[in-house]
Amino acid sequence: MHILSESERTYWLALASLPAIGARRFHSIIEHFGSPQAAWLAPEKDWDGVAGMSLSRWQKTLQYRRKDYLSSFLERIYYGGIEALTxxxxxxxxxxxxxxxxxxVLYMKGQIQERDKVNIAIVGTRKATPYGEKVCSQLTEELVQQERTIVSGLARGIxxxxxxxxxxxxxxxxAVLACGLDKIYPKAHEALAAAITERGALISEYPPGSPAEPGKxxxxxxxxxxLSQGVLVIEAxxxxxxxxxxxxxxxxxxxxxxxxxxxxxxxxxxxxxLIQQGAKLVTSIExxxxxxQIQFNFLAKPKQEIDLEPNEKKLLSHLDWEGKTIDQLIHCTGLKGPEIAVLLTHLEMKGMIKSLPGGGHFVSLL
Known part of the structure; x- marks a missing residue:
């Protein structure tokens, strides 16, 4: 991965901010010109046919390639307290x-932390029923208790x-927005958006000043x-x-x-x-x-040197994040069931393994 210089970064941000340049076109443009700076400085005639578009279709977009646009765009980011990640x-x-x-480019207010890699998206209708509200609150609370970060779209309802x-x-x-971070939509959620920046982040691929529009x-x-390991749909x-x-x-x-x-x-x-098409039916957090099948506290656990008995080491060598049952461990270790049950208890007390919800599978936390 090439780390951008300050100059390269400026042109990267500027090019990605231009109207009619979405993610797919941006990557096509870079492939064609070689770099954002080369694209930004290229004569108009060189844009003919780029990303499958004629020069006439590009001309309105290319009018933004002015020094005053570049400076005002960077000022909106800086004075808006917005961070731009390329x-x-x-x-x-x-x-x-x-x-x-x-x-x-991702525009961000707030902070993404290491622990935010462990997350679940929750989405659903804007017209939640009392049933949907209750289920959403219950499952969200239980996921938070398991140290999951909740990802959603700041819309009304779910x-x-x-x-x-x-x-x-x-x-x-x-919260992922379909508008600039200075144009919170819906406006009624401005206070909620501000609270999210304190314990999470607002994120958008749209530059400051961009209004919410249906196609976005x-x-x-x-x-x-x-951004998520899984998506939970509650009422749709x-x-x-x-x-x-x-x-x-x-x-x-x-x-x-x-x-x-x-x-x-x-x-x-x-x-x-969705359930008919193969989505996992959810009646509880389990x-x-x-x-x-990934536990929630292992990222925060420092690795420790712990003395293990030979059979504990043997058992641990057959466990990973995928999880195994006692029957599977009997087969792959040659140990007897009662002995494995005792060893699993010892390893769990030492913080080396954890049983998945329901108690049937065991995973390594290392």
Missing amino acids: LQDERYPELLRSIPDPPP DAIAHRTALEKGGRTI FPARNRIISG GEKSGALITADQALEQGREVFAVPGPITSSQSKGTHR DILSEV
């Missing part, structure tokens, strides 16, 4: 970096409930799923935007979870369709944790 920055989220067409519950229960949360929300949704109608997030999660190789609802509720038709 795809080349080490602090750019690794999960998001791995998706197709990752945003070339999104807002997930963000607020995470904050109320002392957890962390990340599907693109925003791919970031919600891209047949045409809900949450279903777009779920589809994008599947394309990105993320887990998709859905909460069933009353068959008479129009707000559950979308979640029921359904999420058992599928993801």
Whole structure:
């Protein structure tokens, strides 16, 4: 990964901010010209045919390549208290970096911490029923207790409930916006957005000054799923935007979870369709944790030198994050069931392993 110089970084940010240049076109432009600076300084005629667009279609966008635009754009970032992370920055989220067409720039208010790599996205309808509100609050609280960061889209309904519950229960949360970070949408959530910056982050791929527009929300949704290990859908109608997030999660190789609802509720038709298509049905937090199979405290645990008995070492050598049952451990170690049960208890007391919810599988924390 090439670390950008200050000059390269300036042109990277400026080019990515221009109208009509989304993530896919940005990468095509870089491939064509070799660098953002070369693209920014190239004569107009050299843009003919770039990213499959004629020069006439590019001309409105290219008018922004002025010195006064560049300086005012950088000032809006600086005076807005906004941090801009490029795809080349080490602090750019690794999960998001791995998706197709990752945003070339992430604008951020707040802070992404190491612990925010362990997270779940929660999305759903803007018109949550009392049932949806209760389920969202309960599952969010339990995920926060397991040190999961909650990712959502700051929309009304399920999104807002997930963000607020995470904050109320002392957890962390990340909101992904479909507008500039100085144009909070909906406006009624400005106070919530400010609270999120204190224990999490506001994130957008759109530069300051960008209003929320219908076409930006599907693109925003791919970031919600891209930042997350899994996406939990709580109430979604047949045409809900949450279903777009779920589809994008599947394309990105993320887990998709859905909460069933009353068959008479129009707000559950979308979640029921997801379940029919193979999403993991969720009736409790254990359904999420058992599928993801990564425990929540291991990142914070310092590695320690602990004396182990030979059979403890033998057993530990056969455990990883995927988890194994006692029967599987009997088969691969040759040890007897009662002996393995005692060894597992000792290893768990030493903080070397942990049983997954339900008690059937054991994983290594090393």
